[in-house]
Amino acid sequence: MKILIVDDFSTMRRIIKNLLRDLGYNNTAEADDGSTALPMLQNGNYDFLVTDWNMPGMPGIDLLRAVRADPRLKDMPVLMVTAEAKREQIVEAAQAGVNGYIVKPFTAETLKEKINKIFERLQEKG
Amino acid sequence: MENQEDSKEALFRQQQLERARELVTLMESGDEEGAGRLIEEMGRMHESLLFQELGKLTRDLHEALNSFRLDSRLSELTHQDIPDAKERLNYVVAMTDQAAHRTLNAVEAALPVSEALANRARILGADWARFRQREMTVDEFRSVSQALADFLQDTERDAETLRSQLSEVLMAQDFQDLTGQVIRRVMTLVQDLEDNLVGLVRISGKRLSTPEGKDRDAGVQPTGPAVKGTSDHGDVVKSQDDVDDLLSSLGF
Numbered sequence: 416m417k418i419l420i421v422d423d424f425s426t427m428r429r430i431i432k433n434l435l436r437d438l439g440y441n442n443t444a445e446a447d448d449g450s451t452a453l454p455m456l457q458n459g460n461y462d463f464l465v466t467d468w469n470m471p472g473m474p475g476i477d478l479l480r481a482v483r484a485d486p487r488l489k490d491m492p493v494l495m496v497t498a499e500a501k502r503e504q505i506v507e508a509a510q511a512g513v514n515g516y517i518v519k520p521f522t523a524e525t526l527k528e529k530i531n532k533i534f535e536r537l538q539e540k541g
Numbered sequence: 542m543e544n545q546e547d548s549k550e551a552l553f554r555q556q557q558l559e560r561a562r563e564l565v566t567l568m569e570s571g572d573e574e575g576a577g578r579l580i581e582e583m584g585r586m587h588e589s590l591l592f593q594e595l596g597k598l599t600r601d602l603h604e605a606l607n608s609f610r611l612d613s614r615l616s617e618l619t620h621q622d623i624p625d626a627k628e629r630l631n632y633v634v635a636m637t638d639q640a641a642h643r644t645l646n647a648v649e650a651a652l653p654v655s656e657a658l659a660n661r662a663r664i665l666g667a668d669w670a671r672f673r674q675r676e677m678t679v680d681e682f683r684s685v686s687q688a689l690a691d692f693l694q695d696t697e698r699d700a701e702t703l704r705s706q707l708s709e710v711l712m713a714q715d716f717q718d719l720t721g722q723v724i725r726r727v728m729t730l731v732q733d734l735e736d737n738l739v740g741l742v743r744i745s746g747k748r749l750s751t752p753e754g755k756d757r758d759a760g761v762q763p764t765g766p767a768v769k770g771t772s773d774h775g776d777v778v779k780s781q782d783d784v785d786d787l788l789s790s791l792g793f
Contacts, residue, residue: 422718424717424718424721424722426714426715426717426718427715427717427718429714430711430712430714430715433711434711437708468763469722469763469764469765474763476763497763498718498719498722498765498766498767499763499764499765500766500767500777500778500784501761501764501767501775501776501777501778502776502777502778502787503761503776504761504763505778505784505787505788506787506791507761509788509791509793516784516788517781517784518778518780518781518784519715519718519719519766520715520719521715521781522712523708523712525781
């Protein structure tokens with residue numbers, strides 16, 4: 416399982432990377448905004464995307480839309496981990512096709528729970 | 542600009558001088574009526590210049606007041622954004638304080654555990670060395686063997702304690718992202734305030750110009766963490782449970 420972590424704060428990327436390692440996912444890469452992440456996704460055989468929303472350059476919501484618009488990436492599960500907590504934003508992300516939404520600050524348990532849920536759903540579908 | 546003013550003034554003075562000479566000629570020739578008319582005309586010229594200046598001043602003032610009124614961003618800044626910024630910086634102080642304590646608590650919980658493990662390992666190591674050199678009685682070995690079994694069991698438990706305290710330290714670092722976003726927002730505000738103050742100085746200064754009223758961000762723009770006691774608190778979810786409820790109401 417190859418996972419891309421996108422956040423403009425390197426501290427948060429390291430936190431998520433360590434939590435994923437704890438959950439048994441060792442194959443991760445990092446990007447600091449959507450415009451760096453998108454070419455990595457297009458060329459890199461990733462299985463899962465974890466992204467922040469508020470980033471200078473291309474924000475996470477635009478990255479999500481770009482992923483859904485790309486025929487090769489459109490089915491990739493996307494988990495949004497963000498401090499954006501307005502209801503309309505969560506609705507916007509849902510409409511753009513997000514698979515999970517975690518509001519910062521979050522706990523290790525929340526991350527684990529959401530990731531498990533996303534993969535359970537994918538297995539049900541597949 | 543100044544040269545133009547100067548030449549205008551020079552021209553005006555020249556004309557006045559010519560009229561004054563004309564006046565002298567008229568008076569010397571005894572044309573009282575003509576002299577009277579000329580004096581009146583000279584007065585009118587002065588008056589019209591005064592009115593022109595006054596008119597220009599009035600227009601400047603009017604435009605200055607108008608542009609000031611148009612630039613409502615400044616009053617918004619003082620009424621809402623500055624008090625908000627104070628709350629945001631308080632949030633930063635509180636978050637960094639909390640993160641530091643969380644880290645220190647975890648360190649304080651972990652240090653004695655690792656110290657105790659090291660002490661017991663040292664004692665058992667010495668016993669083990671004596672055993673290998675056959676300096677140990679059977680009874681002594683029995684008790685050391687029990688201590689070794691206990692130690693291995695406790696090590697497994699304590700390693701788990703250390704792991705969870707280290708995870709706590711890891712999670713406590715999330716403050717850097719959250720406070721970083723808030724500080725960036727305050728920095729944008731300070732920049733905005735500076736721009737507006739410069740605009741204000743410009744309109745009250747000699748050169749008149751209308752500062753462009755900046756459009757506020759349209760639509761849903763990311764704003765970073767919602768901070769209590771600021772204008773952030775519109776329709777903001779309060780917990781991950783709220784997020785989950787909202788998403789499940791959308792069929793997730």
